[in-house]
Amino acid sequence: MSQDATDWIRLEGVRVIDPFRGQDQEGDVLVGDGTFQEPTLSPRSRVRTMSGRGLWLVPRLTDMHVHFRAPGQEWKEDFQSGSMAAAHGGFSVVATMANTDPVVDSVSLIQWQKAEAQALGLVEVVPIGAVTKGLGGEELAELWTMEQGGAGGFSDDGRPVASSALMRAALSYSSTMRHPIIQHAEDLELSHLGVMHEGDVSGRLGLTGIPLEAESAMVWRDVQLAALTNGRLHIAHISSLGALEALAWAKSRGLKVTAEVAPHHLFFTDARVDSPAYDTATKVNPPLRPDNVRQALLAALKTGLIDAVASDHAPHHADEKDRPYAQAAFGISGLETSLAAMITIGLGEAEMTPLALFERMTRAPHRILGMDYGGVVAGARADFALIDPKARWRVEPAGWYSKGKNSPWMGTELTGRVISTMYGGHWTLQEGEVVRCVQL
């Protein structure tokens, strides 16, 4: 399918699931000049008509937690491979974490990352700046300057902000900002040397465990600091019952506290580490948890206690995973499975409505990151994924665009496939292939 830049596109009979407007209905969608247009309009340009029968159109899928590894670790991922993976996954917006080398703790690196993404034109990148200089945990980075330069939030992700005094100071700043402090909640003394969840399975495998309390103790501290400062706190990759209780406590008091959950914590349990035993594709931080926790996380996503889904896309080179379990790198490459994993488990086991599920993957991350978007309305930038909700497919990371093939879903059958992705009125993915790849 070739496409002239001036062509308009009419999608007929597509099911538009638009959480930004709270609407789920079938209809026609017209795209021209980079934006959605009134479907009744008769444009002067040539119009290519496509059938959208049986497909879902979801605007602005947003993954608010990814690692693109640039600058400094381009053997794991770079902006080109990461952006292509995002387009393949159906995403229009991703927020990139700051734990690169050098660390993104200055406005110049924020702007460099935005420029890299803009030159590629495949996905909008919202850089997250570091909370502390060099992720050193000792001195606050220049949060306000980075916000002015386009940072969508602040996080030392990969590490927690361990110091209570620094966390208090960061949250105080955030009380007057539009963007949150995103905490990777982990008490490093409690998780010390742990490589998987602490429980029966870790005992059987002889691996050092990470207790649930390594997360929940820090989340309880942080919600209290959010109350003290009226700060804007977002909890990354929530994975414990105690953290859910702290989140509920914070929300019941009307605090500006939000949370995200990763698909792997909803899909797998720590039993997967033993099946097959010591599969390093399962090694992730926070670790895969027992089934009672997994079910509680899924229920909390359904009720909206957990606001958003984010993949924590953490690509690694094969050599960094092809090691004994204790020495392998933490992380799962998640951009190219996130949507299908959520359709499979969110609409399946959790029986969420598509509108509710996609709200957690579009409007909620926009709200948390302080971004505005109108949805599928005339004048809004045409960003959307076209999804075949019934397609079943087997996960084969070898064919991915991400350099990171580290996935516990390898060989798993999932339901729901991204057919095409449009970003800024241009196809970035057509029939499963990334089509707009600018070579730098």
Ligand SMILES: [Zn+2]
């Ligand atoms: Zn993290």
